[in-house]
Amino acid sequence: xxxxxxxxxxxxxxxxxxxxxxxxxxxxxxxxxxxxxxxxxxxxxxxxxxxxxxxxxxxxxxxxxxxxxxxxxxxxxxxxxxxxxxxxxxxxxxxxxxxxxxxxxxxxxxxxxxxxxxxxxxxxxxxxxxxxxxxxxxxxxxxxxxxxxxxxxxxxxxxxxxxxxxxxxxxxxxxxxxxxxxxxxxxxxxxxxxxxxxxxxxxxxxxxxxxxxxxxxxxxxxxxxxxxxxxxxxxxxxxxxxxxxxxxxxxxxxxxxxxxxxxxxxxxxxxxxxxxxxxxxxxxxxxxxxxxxxxxxxxxxxxxxxxxxxxxxxxxxxxxxxxxxxxxxxxxxxxxxxxxxxxxxxxxxxxxxxxxxxxxxxxxxxxxxxxxxxxxxxxxxxxxxxxxxxxxxxxxxxxxxxxxxxxxxxxxxxxxxxxxxxxxxxxxxxxxxxxxxxxxxxxxxxxxxxxxxxxxxxxxxxxxxxxxxxxxxxxxxxxxxxxxxxxxxxxxxxxxxxxxxxxxxxxxxxxxxxxxxxxxxxxxxxxxxxxxxxxxxxxxxxxxxxxxxxxxxxxxxxxxxxxxxxxxxxxxxxxxxxxxxxxxxxxxxxxxxxxxxxxxxxxxxxxxxxxxxxxxxxxxxxxxxxxxxxxxxxxxxxxxxxxxxxxxxxxxxxxxxxx
Numbered sequence: 268x269x270x271x272x273x274x275x276x277x278x279x280x281x282x283x284x285x286x287x288x289x290x291x292x293x294x295x296x297x298x299x300x301x302x303x304x305x306x307x308x309x310x311x312x313x314x315x316x317x318x319x320x321x322x323x324x325x326x327x328x329x330x331x332x333x334x335x336x337x338x339x340x341x342x343x344x345x346x347x348x349x350x351x352x353x354x355x356x357x358x359x360x361x362x363x364x365x366x367x368x369x370x371x372x373x374x375x376x377x378x379x380x381x382x383x384x385x386x387x388x389x390x391x392x393x394x395x396x397x398x399x400x401x402x403x404x405x406x407x408x409x410x411x412x413x414x415x416x417x418x419x420x421x422x423x424x425x426x427x428x429x430x431x432x433x434x435x436x437x438x439x440x441x442x443x444x445x446x447x448x449x450x451x452x453x454x455x456x457x458x459x460x461x462x463x464x465x466x467x468x469x470x471x472x473x474x475x476x477x478x479x480x481x482x483x484x485x486x487x488x489x490x491x492x493x494x495x496x497x498x499x500x501x502x503x504x505x506x507x508x509x510x511x512x513x514x515x516x517x518x519x520x521x522x523x524x525x526x527x528x529x530x531x532x533x534x535x536x537x538x539x540x541x542x543x544x545x546x547x548x549x550x551x552x553x554x555x556x557x558x559x560x561x562x563x564x565x566x567x568x569x570x571x572x573x574x575x576x577x578x579x580x581x582x583x584x585x586x587x588x589x590x591x592x593x594x595x596x597x598x599x600x601x602x603x604x605x606x607x608x609x610x611x612x613x614x615x616x617x618x619x620x621x622x623x624x625x626x627x628x629x630x631x632x633x634x635x636x637x638x639x640x641x642x643x644x645x646x647x648x649x650x651x652x653x654x655x656x657x658x659x660x661x662x663x664x665x666x667x668x669x670x671x672x673x674x675x676x677x678x679x680x681x682x683x684x685x686x687x688x689x690x691x692x693x694x695x696x697x698x699x700x701x702x703x704x705x706x707x708x709x710x711x712x713x714x715x716x717x718x719x720x721x722x723x724x725x726x727x728x729x730x731x732x733x734x735x736x737x738x739x740x741x742x743x744x745x746x747x748x749x750x751x752x753x754x755x756x757x758x759x760x761x762x763x764x765x766x767x768x769x770x771x772x773x774x775x776x777x778x779x780x781x782x783x784x785x786x787x788x789x790x791x792x793x794x795x796x797x798x799x800x801x802x803x804x805x806x807x808x809x810x811x812x813x814x815x816x817x818x819x820x821x822x823x824x825x826x827x828x829x830x831x832x833x834x835x836x837x838x839x840x841x842x843x844x845x846x847x848x849x850x851x852x853x854x855x856x857x858x859x860x861x862x863x864x865x866x867x868x869x870x871x872x873x874x875x876x877x878x879x880x881x882x883x884x885x886x887x888x889x890x891x892x893x894x895x896x897x898x899x900x901x902x903x904x905x906x907x908x909x910x911x912x913x914x915x916x917x918x919x920x921x922x923x924x925x926x
Contacts, residue, residue: 359393366477427453501617529572580885585830594629609637636664687714758830771797781838786923
């Protein structure tokens with residue numbers, strides 16, 4: 268296996284920016300510059316930003332007004348940035364929201380913010396978040412004018428890395444244009460892609476917002492190029508990680524590997540097998556069993572697993588693979604397959620195909636294409652307001668390799684059945700939210716095969732008056748009978764609900780130790796989550812009812828699959844499994860909910876989900892024994908994804924996490 272030092276050398280060159288393109292000088296600009304960006308989420312226009320830059324002999328001032336509406340909630344933000352003529356910041360004021368759940372308010376004067384003090388000769392810039400977008404435009408202009416440093420300090424805190432990625436051509440509005448692509452890290456988690464014209468004007472930004480959702484800002488004259496910018500960001504960012512992957516992978520998938528001496532937990536439900544041997548070759552499992560009966564090939568690379576457990580690679584059945592950094596995070600957690608349940612189609616197809624071809628870094632991606640109806644809380648751009656639109660969108664997703672359709676909250680009840688019928692006709696299944704105006708029982712009656720988020724189930728199980736979920740009540744029996752009849756599958760996402768409902772007076776690390784290891788940009792966002800202390804008791808009661816629903820469903824034999832949504836990246840897969848055990852699963856059953864059960868649900872049980880000959884070489888090695896203590900699932904020491912071996916530490920580092 269290549270060493271951590273080799274990995275770091277590649278990472279420094281590729282990401283931290285030790286090698287830069289030539290820095291272009293700032294172009295001559297007018298005394299007054301005004302502009303407008305159209306703001307998008309999941310490729311749907313949701314708002315706009317206007318800005319005005321006034322340049323005088325003594326100072327330059329930027330005033331920005333940023334506002335969008337996300338699923339019915341307004342997210343407004345204003346900012347004023349004052350700079351010296353050479354663009355060195357002198358004051359910065361920002362106030363508003365950067366997501367539906369994240370307020371921001373800050374004022375900076377000079378070179379000091381809190382405990383951070385910038386020396387008189389040091390380059391720095393003021394930036395608080397991914398928005399306003401015009402602040403990032405000025406930051407890149409400043410970076411170019413000040414020698415394009417490998418690391419640029421920022422106030423009120425942090426450091427960003429900016430890199431010129433070279434020229435790129437697009438055809439927008441029937442015209443061929445040439446733009447310069449720049450990557451930015453450190454403003455928001457992961458890599459942002461920005462494109463500038465020859466006059467250093469920002470044309471487009473593709474990144475993530477304060478909820479780690481897809482976000483795009485496009486200059487008003489270039490909106491026709493939205494999908495091209497999204498596809499380019501996915502391809503180019505995954506290509507960068509693909510180069511990093513070459514330094515991280517310890518083995519090629521065509522190499523013969525023997526994992527010896529470990530405790531084999533094969534996912535079938537059989538008792539663990541001590542002192543086992545597992546043989547991997549050409550991306551497949553070719554043998555697994557007792558050391559006494561499985562011979563180790565002479566040419567095999569031997570991986571010693573004495574005192575450790577060997578398990579199938581884990582699944583996350585509720586992924587939103589919003590940016591390429593999710594790839595190394597998932598692998599570091601031991602996740603080798605994810606079901607993406609709602610994404611920008613151009614982006615996720617590019618990323619999925621890059622991983623499948625071996626040019627990218629990440630788990631196998633199974634795609635569920637999202638559809639929604641028009642309304643104040645609509646998500647994404649794929650509308651299904653008519654039967655014709657519904658059939659067309661389902662057919663389009665099928666052509667692009669989606670295995671499922673995900674319905675979102677604004678799909679009209681009369682359209683849901685059209686979606687499910689067309690999906691079933693094409694051999695696809697349907698998962699998602701229960702549309703507004705419907706219950707979970709009505710959703711499965713109209714053809715939904717699976718339900719995302721257990722709260723939809725709790726709402727139909729709970730007593731209408733007391734809101735309590737009582738196992739032997741008529742409501743519960745009716746739900747269980749219906750789910751059994753329809754073979755309904757549920758991914759509960761209780762780790763996310765715990766994050767949202769915990770008392771904000773309690774540190775997240777008290778129940779999720781991974782919180783202390785996430786990238787600083789994520790820790791700041793997650794730290795805003797939780798219920799106010801005065802509402803903590805009611806929130807805890809609600810969370811308990813969700814866990815009770817999971818317990819009842821599991822005892823009744825309803826298939827439960829591990830899914831996280833966007834909680835604490837990577838670690839919430841582990842937390843979801845821990846919560847299942849808290850809800851009454853045995854540790855073995857929780858492991859199966861993340862391995863063989865999702866494989867069966869997706870019709871891939873002959874391909875993966877267990878450690879058996881002929882299946883994909885998706886295997887993890889874990890320190891300890893998660894069959895006795897489910898929290899040992901957090902101690903992944905090696906990951907094999909289709910036979911390629913990775914160590915978790917460098918993977919965590921590649922995404923900005925602490926190993």
